Amino acid sequence: MAPFISLAQQPADYVNPFIGASTSTGAAGIYHGLGKTFPGAATPFGMVQLSPNTITGGDNGSGYSYEHTTIEGFAFTQMSGIGWYGDLGNFLVMPTTGPLQTVAGKPEHPEEGYRSTYAKEEEKASAGYYGVKLTEHNIKAEMTAAPHSGILRFTFPANQQSRIQIDLARRVGGTSVWQEVKVIDDHTIAGYMRCTPDGGGWGNGDGKANYTVYFYAQFSKPLRKSGVWSADIPDDWSRKREDIESDRYQQQIGKAAVLPGVKEKAGKHLGFYTEFATTANEKVLMKAGISFVSIDGAKANLQAEIKGWDFDGVQQHTTALWNQALGKIAIKGGTEEERKVFYSALYHTMIDPRQCADVDGKYMGGDGKVHTDKNFRRRTIFSGWDVFRSQMPLQTIINPAVVNDEINSLVTLADESGNHYLERWEILNAYSGCMIGNPAVSVITDAYAKGIRNFDVQKAYGFAKNTIEKFGNGSKGYSTGGLSVSLTLEYAYTEWCLGRLAGLLNKREDAQTYTARGANYRNVFDSSKAWFRPRNDDGSWQAWPEEGRMRQGYGTIESSPYQQGWFVPQDVPGMITLMGGKEKVLADLTAFFDKAPENMMWNDYYNHANEPVHHVPFLFNYLGTPWLTQKWTRDICARAYHNSVEGLVGNEDVGQMSAWYVLVASGLHPVCPGSNRYEITSPVFDAITLKLDPTYAKGKQFSIVARNNSATNRYIQKAWLNGKPYKYAHIDHADIASGGTLLLEMGATPNKDWGIE
Incomplete structure (x- = not known):
């Protein structure tokens, strides 16, 4: 029998969207910054994220950082937890009073623009809601979201010149390069913002993001005094991120032509405003549908989701959506802090991969044409190098349909675009090429091996093979x-994945070829140094630095050879042998963790702030010391995750950092996605129940019960699977999918006989 799970509150009540909502490099101690999440309103995997924006430029992908003291406005699209120069942040809405200002202004002088100071103590966020008091004009701003639309409620002071203004040019990492707006009737406007690499955005244009955001917006007060502002941007001006941030560009926006009464306008830098008189505490609302396809799509999205002006009703429905989504995992026990960290983490794993099709299924394809998804939901924002490790494996258990959608989305994109290979970091059809490896091959293999197969398998296999041949270790x-080093190890792993997929598909020759290539990690191991070392084109070793394998960036990306070198998930026993055997590796690995700082922030040892080491704590299971996996995962959960703005030690990375916690706090985590094996570790909670999808799983739910569990009693003494003694420190996906209960007896000291093979 599964345990009875009860909480004093609903799951959504435990969500704190402010966890990780800082880009501060000072607090992080590294240029990557902290979590980079946004605190605004969203729905599970929804297209719209209605969130405050405090900054337009710099390496601030979420557009928001908690320590900032002013708000520029509230945008309808955001990215969660990404490094690099961000994107989206479109359709920026701001309530103001007094004379119209056409430029946001600088944070140190908010009075010179439409940005405003705000009361930090009155800033509130929950799952599906955000509210704040803008102090410069004494306006309360509240917002909630539906999947394809959002609604804002502004409480104004008494003023003869109150206003809602919308910066149509605004974009987090630069600017939209062309906008059009049209007044449809006395309550409605519609239009679009075209965003291309010329306007910066993802990677300041290097990420090749190229999309158009269409909007259909309505106001609760009639448009009796409205207009447009238009800045004259010379044709020969560059419009990348640094150009937009320049004084020259900002001054040009500040002297934009204000055109009262204009009903229709197209241009390079437009805004729209509507003015009206308000009485004290008068509420004025605005709602909008968003589409990446058409104005008609945006209109249909709004009309399907937010028919009237019932802000509270929309919020209640959104909260219900979150309770349903977060209810995929029920927990018992743990501290109040741990419950908040857990459900906030689960919440952050359900932002992406987001829907990008309209309510009628229409989406913009990789060929620039409109398509309709019939058997799946088109999704976007696939941060492959990050999410193949924990985020996608988590979804294979609790949201397998999302994984199936994502694979369909990547495969159809490869087809539509004519590229015929799988992108590693996709955003709105862009092949951004961000980071390394072939993570989509891992995700497809892992899904297929776990019975998620509702996609064109042969086409997916063909594109996966093309991907491996295009990006790989070559001849x-x-x-x-x-x-x-990083490339060789990552490519060797995904070549193994392709071999595994080939085997499952009975493609024997390919299975043999690519499985063998999985051993290529050995080719960058220098036995004279007893570690991995980068090679030159002629096969010679690159010069060994004074710091040796500790040198950050020595043949590696965002890591050192010491950190990256543990990444041989497809052949851990072979890696251990290569490194000198169990005793030597155990000593090395123990030092790797012992030397990590107490706060787990960016460092040269176990660096939980970045992905390359996220599988490493589970290697102790392979070394015959599973109690050390149990010790260190409990330590990381306690030291690297907190219910605070600085509660993530590194970038959230589109769900990866949080998914690691969700899985590990539940007592499970894979080392090698593509294999069906999960490592068992010490759960944070007394009981965890994972609800299974009957389309993909035989069982209804799988529970992990930790008897006699506490912060002290973190070591597994014995285990039973469905009432039968269980001696392994790992479990197969089939056992989870079949449903049942894994019972763990916990104790204060390691049982060095359990889990040893």
Whole structure:
């Protein structure tokens, strides 16, 4: 029998969207910054995220950082937890009073623009809601979201010149390059913002993001005094992120032509405003549908989701959506802090991959044409290098349909675009090429192996094979250059994945070829140094630095060879042998964790702030010391995750950092996605129940019960699976999908006989 799970509150009540909502490099101690989440309103995997924006430029992908003291406005689209120069942040709405200002202004002088100071103590956020008091004009701003639309409620002071203004040019990492707006009737406007690499955005244009956001917006007060502002941007001006941030550009926006009464306008830098008189505490609302396809799509999205002006009703419905989504995992026990960290983490794993099709299924394809998804939901924002490790494996258990959608989305994109290979970091059809490896091959293999197969399998396999051949270790069997170690190890893993998929599909020759290539990690191991080392094109080793394997960036990306070198998930026993055997590796690995700082922030040892090491705590299970996996995962959960703005030690990375916690706090985590094996570790909670999807799983739910569990009693003494003694420190996906209960007896000291093979 599964345990009875009860909480004093609903799951959504435990969500704190402010966790990780800082980009501060000072607090992080590294240029990557902290969590970079946004605190605004969203729905599970929804297209709209209605959130405050405090900054337009810099490496601020979420557009918001908690320590900032002013707000520019509230945008309808955001990205969660990404590094690099961000994107989206479109359709920026701001309530103001007094004379119209056409430029946001600088944070140190908010009075010179439409941005405003705000009362930090009155800033509130929950799952599906955000509210704040803007102090410059004494306006309360509240917002909630539906999947394709959002609604804002502004409480104004008494003023003869109150206003809602919308900056149509605004974009987090630059600017939209062309906008059009039209007044449809006395309550409605519609239009679009075109965003291309010329306007910066993802990677300041290097990420190739190219999309158009269409809007259909309505106001609760009639448009009796409205107009447009238009800045004259010379044709020969560059419009990348640094150009937009320049004084020259900002001054040009500040002297934009204000055109009262204009009903229709197109241009390079437009805004729209509507003015009206308000009485004290008068509420004025605005709602909008968003589409990446058409104005008609945006209109249909709004009309389907927010028919009237019932702000509270929309919020209640959104909260219900979150309770349903977060209810996929029920927990018992833990502290109040741990419950808040857990459900906030689960919440952050359900932002992406988001829907990008309209309510009628229409989406913009990779060929620039409109398509209709018939058997799946088109999704976007696939941060592959991050999410193949924990985020997608978590969804294979609790949201397998989302994984199936994502695979369909990547495969159809490869088809529509004519590229015929799978992108590693996709945003709105863009092949951004961000980071390394072939993570989509891992995700497809992992899903297929776990019975998620509602996609064109043969086409997916063909594109996966094309991907491996286009980006791989090639005829040398290793990669060279500045990322030699990272590339070789990552490519070897995904080549193994393709071999595994080929085997499952009975493609025997390919299975043999690519499985063998999975051993290519050995080709960058220098036995004279007893560690991995980058190679040159001629096969020679690159010069060994004074710091040796500790040198950050020595043949590696965002890591050192010491950190990256543990990444041989497809052949951990072979890696251990190569490194000198169990005793040597155990000593090395123990030091790797012992030397990590207490706060788990960015460091040269176990660096939980970044992805390359996220599987490493579970290697102790392979070394015959599973109690050390149990010790260290409980330590990381306690030291690297907190119910605070600085509660994530590194970038959230589109769900990856949080998914790690959700899985580990539940007592499970894979080392090698593509294999069906999960490592068992010490759960944070007394009982966890994972609800299973009957389309993909035989069982209804799978529970992990930790008897006699506490912060002290973190070591597994014995285990039973469905009432039968269980001696392994790992479990197969089939056992989870079949449903049942894994019972763990916990104690204060390690049982060094359990889980040893």
